[in-house]
Amino acid sequence: MSVKKTKVHLISGFLGTGKTTALKSLMAQKDPNEKWVIIVNEFGEIGIDGAVLSDNGIPVAEIAGGCLCCTAGPQLGNTVQKMLRDAKPDRLMIEASGLAHAASVIDELKVKPLSEELEIAAVFTVVDPRQFVSPDYAQQALYKDQIGVCDVLVASKTDLCTPEVMAEFHEQAAKLFPPKAKVVEVQNARLDIQWLDIPVIEKPRYRLKAEVLPDNTMGFQSEGFTFPAGQDFDGERLTHFFNDLPKMTEGLVRAKGVFQVLGTWVWLNWVDGQWGANQVSWRRDSRFELIAKSFDADLIEQKLKEALE
Structure with missing residues (x-):
């Protein structure tokens, strides 16, 4: 008999792109019958985002003092296991540090015993299109990692972008390989909760x-x-x-x-x-x-x- 797995969603993106705001927008749309838990990772020793997110009854754990895949890596598995054990959630939301290598976080979650309890559902990366179209950012390994790992590419801060920048963003995004399940523009980093359940498994x-x-x-x-x-x-x-x-x-x-x-x-x-x-x-x-x-x-x-x- 198969065990129902907790769906895990990673929200990644460079510093200042609006990841916390994006996560808050999803929390505001949450089905009250669904049980969520949240892990927030910040590079500094003192977590700020966790305090911002912890005002609506959803359990929030913070991992501060390093990115999830490096200094704080060992904490991730322990924190996830404790939250799964204590809350038995339907979804686990992870907001990664803007300096996190997103693929390494996914690798951590796919190792047993976590892989037996988690399903890697839609992964989001929030970007500023002005940075996305800049060769200076595109050549950075960290930035490429965050873009490459996601299923849903979210263009935030679009009100600060020219039509030419947005056209270039969509042209470059369409050429990404593997292709994204969804490429979206958002206002004020607001995500649509239906995007959590977009199909991410391709046909053979x-x-x-x-x-x-x-x-x-x-x-x-x-x-x-x-x-x-x-x-x-x-x-x-x-x-x-x-x-x-x-x-x-x-x-x-x-x-x-x-x-x-x-x-x-x-x-x-x-x-x-x-x-x-x-x-x-x-x-x-x-x-x-x-x-x-x-x-x-x-x-x-x-x-x-x-x-x-």
Whole structure:
């Protein structure tokens, strides 16, 4: 008999983007029949956000003095276990420090025994579009980590942005890989509570959206493949798969994927006959996308499965 798991939502984002305000907006819309608990992480020794959030009867725990994935890391597991034991909540909301590596927080929550009691539901990252479109921010590993890990990308402080900045934000957000389940603009960091339950699990096979495809009159075909988190790929087999890909396709235009390999996550991208690899913060699933003149999708799927450990 399966045990009902507590849904956990991480709210991430850089300093000053409005994470606490976003969380307060969700709390104000909470179904009174749902039981929530909240963990707030602040980098300073004295927590402020916890005091702001603790005035409506929802249990709030603070972890101060370091980000969840570093100095305060060991506290996270203990705090979560105590809150699950004491409150038996339906949802656990975690507001991460603006300096937290969000992917490392997710990794902590996916380790037993926590993984047996938690379901990683929609993950949110709140951004200031002016920072999002700036190369100075885009090149920072911490910022990339927070963007990469989320399911819902939230543009806050939009009233301070020009139409040109917002257009650039949406253009860049549409190109993110893996794609986001939702990209939204909000006023005053107000989130819609229905976004907590957006579907975050992709189908095993899917067609790419029209906006990422070349001109359809050229006759390209596309396909995407996903594999559940927890299934490791073999690095050497993946290398062979990418090396052999041009032989399995005609007119290869794009091939890229995120794969879980030996417990880490890597981004692989094929461009102009060469492919490169980088670490990535995505944690939802392993996935591969392909655009070419023609290919056998069943064969591609078979070869991907053969690359699993």
